[in-house]
Amino acid sequence: MTTAADENRLERRLAQADSAAGISFAALPKTGPAPVDAVYVHVPFCSTKCHYCDFYSLAGHLDEVDAYLDALKREAALQVHHFGRPRPETIFIGGGTPTLLNPAELERLMAILHESIDMSRLNEFTVEANPNTFDAPRARVLKAAGVNRISCGAQSFVKSELQTLQRDHDPENVPLAFEIARAAGIENLNVDLIFGIPGQTLESWVYSLDRALALAGGGPDHLSCYSLIYESNTAMTARLNRGEFTPIDEDLELALFEHVYRRLRDAGYQRYEVSNYARPGRECRHNLHYWKGGQWLAWGPSAAAHVAGWRWKNVTNLTHYLAALQEKDPQVPATQMERLSTRRRAGELAVFWLRLAEGLNYAEFHRIAGLDARPVLERVLKNYAELGFVSLTPTAARLEEKAVVVSNRILTDVVDAF
């Protein structure tokens, strides 16, 4: 196990990627005041780096939290100045591990958000929580700030599987975290689970899922069940390439996938996206904005925004992020600024929309993309429809249940169809 070395290497590579980009930051698009649906905040601190995770985060570095919050505050101010004070429907604080911040730091984070964001329209405010670091004092701070949804990274209830993933929490902390959240009056709770972990079996997956469904308050309101992805630049992939373990067999993985769908359906949860399940009305609205062409601001290192047809991403390096947002003459740390053509944007939108169980409604699509998707999708999806993978009606196109596991193949034909 060469955790530290892998981490350092990843760190260096990300820093190189940024410096290769020249660290000359992109100017924000001159859109004038832009209405947004959502705001994302990235908190880049973790106690350790999980081996499968390719989000930007730093293990330790907690002495930089204050500097980070200072920078975040300046970034928010710059954006408010540029786009106007956002009045989103949803806020999502992700990471990293937001709950690694102590209650005082969390309180400061909340204050910054309340200062920069008009909360009058807000109906979903999510914070990601690590079962190990989530406690009653933190829960109280969040609840007081208006947080009404907690997303808890359980991943598995089997210790050996958590170890394979290099998760640092004890599975027994998950039920505790749920009780704390419910006790604090936070009602809308999600758990993240991962399947396809090397060494996992159908039995162990059944067990994890059952444990998740038995969580306080009649189980979670929402579950995200991801199959393990070997992202490049992760320790997990490096270990795979070194032959430290064999990935699980395709048949087993399909069986696990099948099990999630059945078990959760029987328990009253709808699959509303490839990997996301919810009780009716508990779908994650924030994510739905991502998938249905919504507009959002994104603050913090590596956070990605989408406003007025522009996409950009903040610099993926805390040091560079802090350097950009110094007190004197701060600048927006945006990189990878891109504006998609109408057609490219339509292709992208259709791809992510079709991952939703509700399907792509042509009228709604037209309102957002300004294009009629029907002739295009009927052309490229005709064959798939004949094979029973897609349903085409005069008003919508929808992937059938059996298409979910092979959706990339179908969406490949959609992405450039417009």
Next chain:
Amino acid sequence: MPDDILIRNFCIIAHIDHGKSTLADRLLERTGAITQREMNAQFLDDMDLEKERGITIKASAVTVSYTHPGTGQKYMLNLIDTPGHVDFHYEVAKALQACEGALLLCDATQGVQAQTVANAYAAIDADLEIIPVINKVDLPSARPDAVAEEMEQVLGIDALACVPISAKTGIGIDELLKAIAEKLPAPAGSSDAPLQALIFDSKYDDYRGVVVYVRVINGRLIRGQKIRMMGKNTIYAITDLGKFMPKAKPVESIGAGEVGFIIANIKTIQDVTIGDTVTDSAAPAAEPLPGYRPPKQMVFCDFYPGADTEYTQLRDALEKLRLNDSSFTFEPETSDALGFGFRCGFLGLLHMEIVQERLEREHKIEVIQTAPTVPYEVVTSDGTVKMIDSASELPDPSALLEIREPMIRASIIVPAKNIGDVSKLCQDRRGVYKKTEFITTDRVIIEYEMPLAEVIFDFFDKLKTVTQGYGTLDYDLLGFKVDDLVKMDILVAGDKISALSLIVHKTKADSRGRAIIKKLKQEISRHLFEISIQAAVGSRVIARETVSALRKDVTSKCYGGDISRKRKLLEKQKEGKKRMKQVGRVEIPQKAFMAILEPGD
């Protein structure tokens, strides 16, 4: 031209790599036509590709002057360069017709090879005086005496007449020049007779139009003269006359026995027929010279535009190539699977490869090439005989009486110890044994009659393998012969892929079919459904494979920061799919269409 200068027209004939171009260069240098400094490259090969492959594709003619050191007699030597590969018999034949003599060049280390024999017989048939030359005598492994013996044994050429040389170091070149002057006959013909000039080659030049190479047999070409192509019955005015010495040099006239070139504002190479006779339009000859047989395309395949290539780009490139190669043909072709393309005819396999490489190298064009095939003679029930060059042209089986395929006489020279392997190879390819002749105690010529179709399918490679590279092959066409031939179709998901249909011998259908669909199975990626791949003769399926359905291809996690990245990933996958051809619901990679090109067993 002053009467005291004697003319010698000759060519060099040899097996590939026996040093023909080097000898040509050495002769030019020794006669002072080019300087040492110009000698860096082989002068007569002017295409890159020729240099790399070590073969000469186009014939050229060069005029040099030579003074006999003993007698002081002046000579005009016209050297006509010829190609040495099996595919280019036709071009060799053209060159031979313009000469009175030939230098038969043989490598002192390798000895007599298949094309040494074929070329020698062609020269003998054309009634040329032959000077046998043994090259590379400077090499430590040279065995000039043994090779001279081989030449006598196989070709009936007096071993004592052989001139030992080294084109590389210059050994023997003076003796060879003397032999050319002394032994080769002067051209017959008279400059006073009506004009008869033989067209033996042509080239397209971007600035000057078509350059026509001629050998004047009788009469005289004069600048400004109005000429008539007797076969084509077209009239041109000569704007320029010249000779290559070796650089182009204008001349006022070219008399009987001489070689030179005509420029007459001729637009395309198709306006000139090789073998045609040029005469004076005001005072024409009574008869044209005996012509050549036109080149016969014996290998056909389709070229379709590959990725990033447009149909029109391919067409333009083919047209350009044809400017300088009148021996390949192309015509528009459409295929359900591959779209719009061209059916192309070539003299042989190497010729096909050369054209494809030139498309890629000189024109940056990527082509999808279908499996090569030979032409077939088809007899229908009403007695009509038709030539077809593709399995898709076969008439309905009910109307089909017989299919005849082209047969060749293959002369294969191999080390004696490989006789068994080579015989087995030929028999596997439906060869009928004719005879074996010993060249020396350890080398033989084996003769087989074989279907050409069996030779164009990886025969050369196999021959080289079983003989460790020593085997050489030459062949000539015998005609068409009926055999038990059937059409084999390839079906993917039930759809017939006409571009993959082929005509095979009944006994070969099973193994060939199995090999092809196995290859296809490797090339076709998994789809959302099971795909059957079948080889069928008529309605009988002779082999079957299945590509199982794709079971999992999904991106499970997709958050806001991922959207661009995931889109780019899908776009990249889509790029890959664009290089595929859609047949029904199945995407077949272009590479799969080459599956039947590759060795199967």
